[in-house]
Amino acid sequence: AQTVTQSQPEMSVQEAETVTLSCTYDTSENNYYLFWYKQPPSRQMILVIRQEAYKQQNATENRFSVNFQKAAKSFSLKISDSQLGDTAMYFCAFYWRAQKLVFGQGTRLTINP
Amino acid sequence: GAGVSQSPSNKVTEKGKDVELRCDPISGHTALYWYRQRLGQGLEFLIYFQGNSAPDKSGLPSDRFSAERTGESVSTLTIQRTQQEDSAVYLCASSLAPARMDTEAFFGQGTRLTVV
Numbered sequence: 001a002q003t004v005t006q007s008q009p010e011m012s013v014q015e016a017e018t019v020t021l022s023c024t025y026d027t028s029e030n031n032y033y034l035f036w037y038k039q040p041p042s043r044q045m046i047l048v049i050r051q052e053a054y055k056q057q058n059a060t061e062n063r064f065s066v067n068f069q070k071a072a073k074s075f076s077l078k079i080s081d082s083q084l085g086d087t088a089m090y091f092c093a094f095y096w097r098a099q100k101l102v103f104g105q106g107t108r109l110t111i112n113p
Numbered sequence: 114g115a116g117v118s119q120s121p122s123n124k125v126t127e128k129g130k131d132v133e134l135r136c137d138p139i140s141g142h143t144a145l146y147w148y149r150q151r152l153g154q155g156l157e158f159l160i161y162f163q164g165n166s167a168p169d170k171s172g173l174p175s176d177r178f179s180a181e182r183t184g185e186s187v188s189t190l191t192i193q194r195t196q197q198e199d200s201a202v203y204l205c206a207s208s209l210a211p212a213r214m215d216t217e218a219f220f221g222q223g224t225r226l227t228v229v
Contacts (some may be wrong), residue, residue, distance in 0.1 A: 045220035100169060105155040
């Protein structure tokens, strides 16, 4: 079975700092996708970034980047120059040929002014 | 519509009553997913639709839970004889082409169900 683990229930940083959220997963699949979703208090899940397992290059989207270590089954999210609007729950998710997203338990990130 | 729409936004029901939660996916999206999110928890997969059929119902927690989809569009999640442990946010998501793993899933804002 595919599992996703986020070991940091809560994190807090000052505005403009860089923060890294960790995620590990377990699978025997070779081809899959990994995602980070953001869930602000509005409950709306928003896709932040995605990574295909076959791509060695780490994905980046503006201030968001990932460190994908396939052998270690690790997929961390780095947020640079953090902003107050980044305050939210962040979920790591795994998607494979079974066609469903499996989510981690989430990390509550607070950006302090 | 422009996005995934779920109704109602909030529902308070008495223990033992039945409830129906509705999801309107993005037009043309063939895949539809239901998830449950308990307070402070991650998302638990409930069921997945491809068109009107449900290839994966493995996450439905008991036979009190059922879901259907008609016209490759609207889906309803029904919970019979609700229990307090059913209290959660129920999230629906849709995607265009589930066979392509890079297809983004778009989420609705969820229905917060409270069983009293």
